[in-house]
Amino acid sequence: METIAAISTAPGLGGIGIIRITGDKAFEILLKMFKSTKVKKIEDIVPNTIIYGKIYDDSRMVDEVLVSFFKSPNSYTKEDLVEINTHGGSIVMKEILDLVLRNGTILAQPGEFTKRAFLNGRIDLTKVESIATILNAKSEEELRISGELLQGKLYNKVVNIKEKLMDILMHLEVNIDYPEYDTEEKDKEEIVETISKILSELKKFESTFDVGSKIKDGIKVSIIGRPNAGKSSLLNNLLNKERAIVTEIEGTTRDSIEEDLNINGINIKIIDTAGIRETDEKVEKIGIERAITIAEKSDLIIAIFDISKPFNENDRKILDIISKKESLILLNKYDLVEDIELPEEIKNTGKEYIYTSMLEKKGTEDVIEWITKKTESLKINKNNDIIIIHERQKKVITDVIEMIEQILKDLEIIPIDMVSENIRDVINKINELTGENVKEEVLNEIFKNFCLGK
Numbered sequence: 001m002e003t004i005a006a007i008s009t010a011p012g013l014g015g016i017g018i019i020r021i022t023g024d025k026a027f028e029i030l031l032k033m034f035k036s037t038k039v040k041k042i043e044d045i046v047p048n049t050i051i052y053g054k055i056y057d058d059s060r061m062v063d064e065v066l067v068s069f070f071k072s073p074n075s076y077t078k079e080d081l082v083e084i085n086t087h088g089g090s091i092v093m094k095e096i097l098d099l100v101l102r103n104g105t106i107l108a109q110p111g112e113f114t115k116r117a118f119l120n121g122r123i124d125l126t127k128v129e130s131i132a133t134i135l136n137a138k139s140e141e142e143l144r145i146s147g148e149l150l151q152g153k154l155y156n157k158v159v160n161i162k163e164k165l166m167d168i169l170m171h172l173e174v175n176i177d178y179p180e181y182d183t184e185e186k187d188k189e190e191i192v193e194t195i196s197k198i199l200s201e202l203k204k205f206e207s208t209f210d211v212g213s214k215i216k217d218g219i220k221v222s223i224i225g226r227p228n229a230g231k232s233s234l235l236n237n238l239l240n241k242e243r244a245i246v247t248e249i250e251g252t253t254r255d256s257i258e259e260d261l262n263i264n265g266i267n268i269k270i271i272d273t274a275g276i277r278e279t280d281e282k283v284e285k286i287g288i289e290r291a292i293t294i295a296e297k298s299d300l301i302i303a304i305f306d307i308s309k310p311f312n313e314n315d316r317k318i319l320d321i322i323s324k325k326e327s328l329i330l331l332n333k334y335d336l337v338e339d340i341e342l343p344e345e346i347k348n349t350g351k352e353y354i355y356t357s358m359l360e361k362k363g364t365e366d367v368i369e370w371i372t373k374k375t376e377s378l379k380i381n382k383n384n385d386i387i388i389i390h391e392r393q394k395k396v397i398t399d400v401i402e403m404i405e406q407i408l409k410d411l412e413i414i415p416i417d418m419v420s421e422n423i424r425d426v427i428n429k430i431n432e433l434t435g436e437n438v439k440e441e442v443l444n445e446i447f448k449n450f451c452l453g454k
């Protein structure tokens, strides 16, 4: 494989910058431009050390650097790898990268270092995917689950399941070759039992995806209410910044605004929607329809009412939307009213409600507390169980479950040796999880989401 290089630190100014080189010629190429008292030739390199020196472009000194040396196979990519720690200016990093490229490396594709780690057998695909989620994690909980996967928890389970299936397969094949050893009935019972256990284990993994996908993609919480009820003010209070435009003119949020919020270690996607009211205005109408759809699709709804105004048809519509969903009612503009008479309709919903004044920022903490309470159950990872958060993995598991269910069904009517091909298919399918049997497009799709230099 070619020797590749890239800047691995984030673009922009930083304390240090790192340029990574990996491949057979990594050391040789570095030494063309690196001068130090300790390392003058390849033989001087001691793996896992950091050496001080200077990078030269011909006779011009470009930067003072520290270089980390990793010798194959003990590196991120399993190849010879160096990391040049430069001063973190974008020009100096670019100059050194250019120098490295000119001396015989090619620019790495996004995720190519990790791809090499995978292709060289250092990590399997479940670990690759967990690195991707560690890089992009939006919440502590997602990070925690990804960390478990990076330790190889899912990988080990998959290997274990595969070994059991291989045992069955070998056993069946021996029986085909030496039919005199036939012990069919007893075998069948044992094999059915083993396969059933595998099935229930896989079903357990599959069932965690409900929670896993929510942790990865975020919990959707929509804010609905009639125009001017205080939706944007609530969003701003939650975000603690002026994101949504707050005005006195009705209908200013004509479309939805979505923001990420981290509440209690969980990623919350908070969506401020268009105010719901009767209107003939075309654009507004579309916004309202969209608001209703968003609310119906979200995990939680916060319905906000302006209690300084009489309860009306629009409010009734909102109660209708929240009736079937987990929701919290905010009785907003509390500061404007003296005697509060809670409308019967709201009382009858049986839903939790709180009095708020978004203008005076009162009640925001209660909203956060409610979201925390409602999402607490997602933190099921207390036992550090495996949680499936990647859709690709979930799909493979679902396919395997279907295949195994079919085998068990078949076994009720056909002899055990007739399912060996199907068991082999299951093993091949399971191999997709760890990446031993995976299509190029799938790999490209996974590595596409990595950044340059990773």
Ligand code: GDP
Pocket (backbone or CB within 6 Å): 225, 226, 227, 228, 229, 230, 231, 232, 233, 234, 245, 246, 247, 248, 250, 251, 252, 253, 275, 332, 333, 334, 335, 336, 356, 357, 358, 359, 360
């Ligand atoms: P939206 O249309 O539902 O997003 O409502 P906004 O958040 O844009 O608020 C509409 C108007 O009501 C703005 O002038 C806000 O300052 C005001 N407002 C929002 N919440 C309160 C509140 O609790 N009390 C009072 N007095 N005014 C509020």
